[in-house]
Amino acid sequence: xxxxxxxxxxxxxxxxxxxxxxxxxxxxxxxxxxxxxxxxxxxxxxxxxxxxxxxxxxxxxxxxxxxxxxxxxxxxxxxxxxxxxxxxxxxxxxxxxxxxxxxxxxxxxxxxxxxxxxxxxxxxxxxxxxxxxxxxxxxxxxxxxxxxxxxxxxxxxxxxxxxxxxxxxxxxxxxxxxxxxxxxxxxxxxxxxxxxxxxxxxxxxxxxxxxxxxxxxxxxxxxxxxxxxxxxxxxxxxxxxxxxxxxxxxxxxxxxxxxxxxxxxxxxxxxxxxxxxxxxxxxxxxxxxxxxxxxxxxxxxxxxxxxxxxxxxxxxxxxxxxxxxxxxxxxxxxxxxxxxxxxxxxxxxxxxxxxxxxxxxxxxxxxxxxxxxxxxxxxxxxxxxxxxxxxxxxx
Amino acid sequence: xxxxxxxxxxxxxxxxxxxxxxxxxxxxxxxxxxxxxxxxxxxxxxxxxxxxxxxxxxxxxxxxxxxxxxxxxxxxxxxxxxxxxxxxxxxxxxxxxxxxxxxxxxxxxxxxxxxxxxxxxxxxxxxxxxxxxxxxxxxxxxxx
Ligand SMILES: [Zn+2]
Numbered sequence: 027x028x029x030x031x032x033x034x035x036x037x038x039x040x041x042x043x044x045x046x047x048x049x050x051x052x053x054x055x056x057x058x059x060x061x062x063x064x065x066x067x068x069x070x071x072x073x074x075x076x077x078x079x080x081x082x083x084x085x086x087x088x089x090x091x092x093x094x095x096x097x098x099x100x101x102x103x104x105x106x107x108x109x110x111x112x113x114x115x116x117x118x119x120x121x122x123x124x125x126x127x128x129x130x131x132x133x134x135x136x137x138x139x140x141x142x143x144x145x146x147x148x149x150x151x152x153x154x155x156x157x158x159x160x161x162x163x164x165x166x167x168x169x170x171x172x173x174x175x176x177x178x179x180x181x182x183x184x185x186x187x188x189x190x191x192x193x194x195x196x197x198x199x200x201x202x203x204x205x206x207x208x209x210x211x212x213x214x215x216x217x218x219x220x221x222x223x224x225x226x227x228x229x230x231x232x233x234x235x236x237x238x239x240x241x242x243x244x245x246x247x248x249x250x251x252x253x254x255x256x257x258x259x260x261x262x263x264x265x266x267x268x269x270x271x272x273x274x275x276x277x278x279x280x281x282x283x284x285x286x287x288x289x290x291x292x293x294x295x296x297x298x299x300x301x302x303x304x305x306x307x308x309x310x311x312x313x314x315x316x317x318x319x320x321x322x323x324x325x326x327x328x329x330x331x332x333x334x335x336x337x338x339x340x341x342x343x344x345x346x347x348x349x350x351x352x353x354x355x356x357x358x359x360x361x362x363x364x365x366x367x368x369x370x371x372x373x374x375x376x377x378x379x380x381x382x383x384x385x386x387x388x389x390x391x392x393x394x395x396x397x398x399x400x401x402x403x404x405x406x407x408x409x410x411x412x413x414x415x416x417x418x419x420x421x
Numbered sequence: 422x423x424x425x426x427x428x429x430x431x432x433x434x435x436x437x438x439x440x441x442x443x444x445x446x447x448x449x450x451x452x453x454x455x456x457x458x459x460x461x462x463x464x465x466x467x468x469x470x471x472x473x474x475x476x477x478x479x480x481x482x483x484x485x486x487x488x489x490x491x492x493x494x495x496x497x498x499x500x501x502x503x504x505x506x507x508x509x510x511x512x513x514x515x516x517x518x519x520x521x522x523x524x525x526x527x528x529x530x531x532x533x534x535x536x537x538x539x540x541x542x543x544x545x546x547x548x549x550x551x552x553x554x555x556x557x558x559x560x561x562x563x564x565x
Pocket of ligand 1: 448449450451452453463464465468469470
């Protein structure tokens, strides 16, 4: 109990390509979360923002930018940047503030506006920058996702039909989510018919980038009780651990892994290590988890994450998928929100959007995509250089 | 027209002679390898060495995984005209215990690759400038 904070409000701005200022999305999500919590803006004493690096200076100081946009009222602010894990780090900062007793109720918020077209690195000849080097060699983001997917096919017998089934499953769930960008229920034929981008992955196996915003109102358990919300979902664990040397999986944007040649050093998997701290902190095991929101940058990556989180044995995730157990109504629904397949990635908002879905499901307010009576949900995401995070929320 | 000069696309990362090699570094204390060359603080958390040797890496390894680029990648990639799709492999070097990405030799399609396959490192053109041919390392399945 001692590490827990309550989620008393959630809010989102629909994902899309709206082309507006990111602050506008953030304010809409924040106002929705405040209204959901029934907490006046002036009572918020800490604003913790996920930074965006694509929207100029206001994005670097996102916490202050949102606080100003909502109307300066003297709250303290924080801004966290950890690529796709930014939202979880911002939440961790708010949790620390609350648990230390320095504040009772906080706003955690992330929003992004993505540029049109490819995200290319700066120009020139810059071999000291790994991101520049890999693009120079023709290695794009889908290259990495495709390497992981192909390995699953060759080692575990996963098939293109399995990957298509994930897109179909997530699109169906996303079609019932008012905040998702894509509402169409794709068929496996449509996925199979989309162009191969990086073998074995097709265009529809890979997620897009989007504009969007998500916000949470979090508070101490005492405060939740005081305002009559003692049954609100609780954040019971946050893990933002770094990888452990030697990382044995080629990660974007690197051209090589660590070497495990030194005495006493073994290759490690960052994604597999990340949830260990979260399970320990929550005092639960993977078998206690009812549902998960995982980072499906590609369809196949959803299967990797299921195994990394311990929700399936290594190599067995696809058999759960085939049996329908990862759909809404199955034993362990994965990405009931629709996932990145239905949202597209809005970097500083994405980890928070995952937590919004957990809280909404745990409150039984997910409407047509509601999971039956869930008690414990987990999120997982990853950014560059191992800035991943996983968060556990429970009723 | 004078013949174009042949030079490495990434200076100091690899040689371009008859027996081309990737140039890495190795920590003098804990023997961890690095590619590309790394000569600052050792990344092994059990080691605080700052001394490194430049060292050529093994010229062969086994495919960890593979894919291809069906569409022209964005700059700074420099495409030929017309763009020709190419395969990409992540290759595990046994002695160095690390995995290195690279293009696969020209004309070799993903259909002829497999996880675990033995490959050699070779040098092929990456792109040409007005007066130079820029060479890069590529992986090529071993003829058995
Ligand atoms: Zn060392």
